[in-house]
Amino acid sequence: MEAVIGAGPLLLEGFGVTIAVALLSLALATVLGALGAAAKLGGGWLARGTASVYTTVIRGVPELVTILIVYFAGQRLVNVIARSVGLEGVDVSVFAAGVLSIGFIYGAYMTETFRGAYLAVPRGQIEAARAYGLTKGRTLWRIVIPQLARHALPGYANVWQVLVKATAVVSIIGLSDLVGLALRIGRRERDPFTFLLVVLVAYLLITALSNWGFRLAERRFARGH
Numbered sequence: 001m002e003a004v005i006g007a008g009p010l011l012l013e014g015f016g017v018t019i020a021v022a023l024l025s026l027a028l029a030t031v032l033g034a035l036g037a038a039a040k041l042g043g044g045w046l047a048r049g050t051a052s053v054y055t056t057v058i059r060g061v062p063e064l065v066t067i068l069i070v071y072f073a074g075q076r077l078v079n080v081i082a083r084s085v086g087l088e089g090v091d092v093s094v095f096a097a098g099v100l101s102i103g104f105i106y107g108a109y110m111t112e113t114f115r116g117a118y119l120a121v122p123r124g125q126i127e128a129a130r131a132y133g134l135t136k137g138r139t140l141w142r143i144v145i146p147q148l149a150r151h152a153l154p155g156y157a158n159v160w161q162v163l164v165k166a167t168a169v170v171s172i173i174g175l176s177d178l179v180g181l182a183l184r185i186g187r188r189e190r191d192p193f194t195f196l197l198v199v200l201v202a203y204l205l206i207t208a209l210s211n212w213g214f215r216l217a218e219r220r221f222a223r224g225h
Contacts, residue, residue, distance in 0.1 A: 004198060007185045011195075014181035015202055021098050021167045021177060022206075026160060028103025033110020040115050051111060058108035064169055070101035071173045098170035098177075106163045113159060117152035118144070150221040157214040164206055168199075178202055 004011075036054060039047035058066065075092045121144055130139060171180035182199045186192030 004194060007181075007189075007195075010181055010185065011178065011198060014176060014178040017095070017176060018167050018178040018202075019206075021095065021102065021170060021175070022164050024099045025102035025106065025163060025167070028099065029106035029110045029159070029163065032103065032107025033114050036107060036111030037114035037118060040111065041118060055108040055111050058105055063102075063105055063166055064172065066105050067098070067101040067169060067173065070104065071097040074100070094170075094173050094175045097173060098167070098175050102163060102166055102170065105166070106159055109159045109162075110156070113152050113155035114148070116155065117148045120151040121147045146221075150218075153214065153218055153221060157210070157218075160210060160214075161207060164210070165203065168203075 036051045039051035043051065071092065071094070074097055078092050167177060168179040171177055171183065174180070179199055182195040183192060186195035189195070
């Protein structure tokens with residue numbers, strides 16, 4: 001226990017890195033999911049095909065493989081670009097690689113979440129709004145988005161919970177997140193089990209707080225329905 005207390009500041013720093021990776025990845029996944037859903041629902045054949053290939057491939061490849069490909073392919077691409085302008089030995093940030101890879105992976109799941117939520121909005125309400133003279137923009141903002149958010153929220157919450165757990169995999173590329181630091185300190189102290197228990201408690205805390213927040217959000221969006 002003394003070793004855990006002594007390593008507390010370092011573990012808190014790793015916890016902050018984990019939260020930052022999760023939140024930034026969620027933001028990226030949300031943007032990619034919205035774009036992917038829009039492409040599948042209203043894009044041309046090229047946009048629909050690209051979105052379909054994206055969601056099919058990403059959901060069929062293990063997360064670890066995708067993270068490693070993004071990291072090493074990104075490293076190679078950056079160095080190719082750097083050499084073209086006369087630079088050598090440019091390293092890709094493991095933090096950026098982690099955010100990009102996790103956001104890219106879960107953008108595919110967000111695509112299907114948003115697409116399903118949009119299809120759950122009654123078509124009659126959209127047609128009625130247009131019949132009353134509302135523009136496409138006002139129809140989207142006042143009719144579609146509030147209902148889409150209500151339908152998407154359970155799936156969105158589920159993707160977030162899985163995304164948070166996926167951040168643990170990013171330690172494989174050397175990120176000093178909570179898992180990476182806990183393993184490093186555990187090996188140094190010859191007591192990895194205790195430090196992994198700290199990680200377990202930390203992730204359970206994130207999950208519990210997230211469940212509470214999403215329940216509040218679901219109750220708010222459910223008012224009047």
